Amino acid sequence: MSMINYASREINCKIVYYGPGLGGKTTNLEHVYGRVQPNTRGKLISLATETERTLFFDFLPVDLGTIRGFKTRFHLYTVPGQVYYNASRKLILKGVDGIVYVADSQLERMEANLEAMQNLYDNMQEYGYDLTTMPFVVQYNKRDLPNAAPVTELQGALNPGWEVREPPKQRVTPDPYHAGENLIEQITSGEWVERAPYFEAVAVTGEGVFDTLKAVSKLVLKTLA
Amino acid sequence: MPVGAASWSFTEDDYGAILRSLQQFLYDSNARSALLVDRSGQLVATVGEPPQFDPTAFATLTAADFSANDQLARLIGETEFNSLFHQGEQESMYLVDIARRVILVILFDNRTTLGLVRLKVKHAVEELTRLFAEMFQRGRDQANPPNILAGAEDEIDRLFQ
Ligand SMILES: Nc1nc2c(ncn2[C@@H]2O[C@H](COP(=O)(O)OP(=O)(O)O)[C@@H](O)[C@H]2O)c(=O)[nH]1
Ligand SMILES: [Mg+2]
Numbered sequence: 001m002s003m004i005n006y007a008s009r010e011i012n013c014k015i016v017y018y019g020p021g022l023g024g025k026t027t028n029l030e031h032v033y034g035r036v037q038p039n040t041r042g043k044l045i046s047l048a049t050e051t052e053r054t055l056f057f058d059f060l061p062v063d064l065g066t067i068r069g070f071k072t073r074f075h076l077y078t079v080p081g082q083v084y085y086n087a088s089r090k091l092i093l094k095g096v097d098g099i100v101y102v103a104d105s106q107l108e109r110m111e112a113n114l115e116a117m118q119n120l121y122d123n124m125q126e127y128g129y130d131l132t133t134m135p136f137v138v139q140y141n142k143r144d145l146p147n148a149a150p151v152t153e154l155q156g157a158l159n160p161g162w163e164v165r166e167p168p169k170q171r172v173t174p175d176p177y178h179a180g181e182n183l184i185e186q187i188t189s190g191e192w193v194e195r196a197p198y199f200e201a202v203a204v205t206g207e208g209v210f211d212t213l214k215a216v217s218k219l220v221l222k223t224l225a
Numbered sequence: 226m227p228v229g230a231a232s233w234s235f236t237e238d239d240y241g242a243i244l245r246s247l248q249q250f251l252y253d254s255n256a257r258s259a260l261l262v263d264r265s266g267q268l269v270a271t272v273g274e275p276p277q278f279d280p281t282a283f284a285t286l287t288a289a290d291f292s293a294n295d296q297l298a299r300l301i302g303e304t305e306f307n308s309l310f311h312q313g314e315q316e317s318m319y320l321v322d323i324a325r326r327v328i329l330v331i332l333f334d335n336r337t338t339l340g341l342v343r344l345k346v347k348h349a350v351e352e353l354t355r356l357f358a359e360m361f362q363r364g365r366d367q368a369n370p371p372n373i374l375a376g377a378e379d380e381i382d383r384l385f386q
Contacts, residue, residue, distance in 0.1 A: 001265050004234035004373060007241075011373075012267045042281045047289075056293075059266075059285045065384045067377055072384075075266060075285070091292040095265025214385040221381045225374035 001095035002224060010071045013220045014095055015213075018120050019102035020112035021081020024141040027203035028102060029060045029076055032213060035206065036062055056080065056088045064217055074217055081116075090123045098135035098220040099124075100212055101196075102203075103158055105140050105148035110157060117158050132162045135219030138198040139212045144205070151200060161193030169194070177215065234373075235360055240270065242356055247272040247329075250349035255337035257316075260330040261323075261353075262287045269327060276332070283330075291320060291328050310339065319343070321350055324357045 003012040017025040026046070033044045040063040047056035058078040063071055079089040101120060103113045124131050138159050140151055164170055164184060170192040173184035177197055184194045197215055201208025235243075247259045251273045258273030260280065266288035268280055276283065291309065298306045308321040319331045319342055329350065333342055374381070 001233065001263070003263060003265075003267050003269070005240070005269070006234060007237045007239075014265050014267070043279050045282050045285065056289060059282070061281050067380050067384060068373060070373065087296055088293075091289065091296070094288075094292060095263070218381055218385045221374060221384075222378065225377045225381060 002097050002220070004070070004224075008071075009069055010073055011067075011221075011224070012073050012075065013097040013217070014075045014077065015098045015100065015216055015220065016092055016096045017076065017078040017100045017102055018089075018116065019081070020104055020109060020116040023081070023102045023104035023109070023113075023116075024201070024203040025078035025081075025102045026058050028100075028139075028141075028201075028209050028212070029058050029078060031203060031206040031209045032062060032076065033060055035210070040064075056085075057092050064214075067221065072217070072221065074213075074220075076213075086119065086123070089119070090126065093123055093127060093129070096129070097223070098216040099131065099137075100216050101136070101138045101158070102201075103138065103140050103154060105142045105154060106145055107147050107149045110149065113154075113158055132194070135216055135223065136196045137212060137216045137219070138196045139201050139208065140198060141201045141203050141208075143200045143207075144202045151198075155195070155198065159195050159198055161187075161195040164192040164194045177211070233361060235269075239356065239360055243270050243353065244272055246349055246352045246356070250345055253348075254331075254333070254342050254345035256331045256333035256342055257336075258332045260284065260287075260332075262328045262330060264288055264291070264326055264328065273332075287320065287328055287330055291322070312339075319346070321346060323350060323353045324361070326357055326361065327353075329353065 017028055019025055029044060033041060042061040045059040060076045061073060062076065063073050065072055077092050079092050101117060121131060140154050142148060169184065171184065172182055175181040175183045175197060177199065183197060184192065186192050199208045199212045199215065201212060203209055243261065251259060258271065258276055260271050261269040262284040263269055266285040268284035271280055294306050294309055298304065308319065311318045316332060316334050319339065321329050323329055331342055331346065
């Protein structure tokens with residue numbers, strides 16, 4: 001639920017990093033925290049336990065610049081990874097404007113990835129939010145590891161696309177981030193599908209972290225334009 | 226119809242009315258400060274003594290606190306806890322729901338009492354409920370959602386180059 005404050009001339013938006021436990025959500029925020037100018041960000045808050053780094057959420061507010069005289073302020077949240085924290089995961093989604101799904105590319109985490117994706121769809125649906133019509137990007141993290149699954153395999157499993165029914169949207173739409181690929185296209189069955197933009201990342205080194213954040217932030221601001 | 230979270234906005238007039246209502250409340254109750262936080266964790270307004278803490282962090286934790294307590298209420302068969310009270314040795318806080326959309330947080334110390342704060346907050350809650358109801362209604366009535374960024378696509382692209 002973006003909030004526009006005409007008195008202080010600020011636009012506030014909420015972005016949630018979702019995904020399986022230990023996939024690198026907290027690491028994404030830590031990298032952002034470490035790289036932006038201190039005067040453009042607030043405190044990084046973590047409600048964590050010893051065993052899992054995130055108990056309730058991590059939170060980081062960042063300013064990404066000014067548009068039309070309005071400061072754009074993004075509130076970044078992560079959710080806890082374990083399913084038994086589902087109540088907290090759901091709470092964090094309240095009022096969300098954009099979602100980053102952080103997948104763990106390691107082959108043996110495929111099931112955990114799928115479970116977290118299904119859980120995301122379910123929780124969004126409970127709020128009446130439709131993931132297919134809101135800012136949503138997918139990040140394949142841990143690309144540095146030797147046991148990382150190929151991106152095409154991850155795309156097939158986690159981001160296979162959803163059907164596009166409205167005729168005006170049934171137009172080939174190139175993926176601005178990957179030459180030669182499309183975000184919206186007609187598949188061999190004749191069906192039109194749309195996929196979420198995706199990014200490869202190595203959150204520990206910061207690779208792909210800002211590309212992901214910028215992409216989702218841009219989508220969020222464009223919903224206001 | 227795209228369904229995500231709706232956006233909402235407030236004008237300088239709204240903001241002025243909110244501040245006046247809260248200032249009157251602080252004056253009547255002798256509380257130190259009052260903060261308004263929306264349910265998604267964003268700070269809307271602060272009045273009274275400037276807080277000695279990070280208000281953005283405070284707002285986020287407040288919303289989380291309130292949401293967690295909502296769930297607790299449901300577990301014990303209540304629909305919600307309309308207000309919460311946290312008592313400290315010197316400082317206490319009282320949180321109260323406004324129109325299911327925002328949370329009013331009152332910080333007070335031993336210059337006043339919980340009883341007085343609760344008594345005086347009733348009027349402020351009524352006034353704020355009316356103000357927010359109007360603001361949200363206005364949001365719904367608008368043919369288009371807030372379009373301050375209308376036509377700003379290029380500018381948005383440039384921001385993220
Ligand atoms: N090799 C590698 N390790 C990573 C990467 N990103 C995160 N990690 C590590 O994975 C572990 C879990 O990361 P964390 O951010 O806490 O995951 P979260 O549960 O999703 O918040 C930590 O030990 C990180 O250092 C990455 O891109 N590559
Ligand atoms: Mg974490």
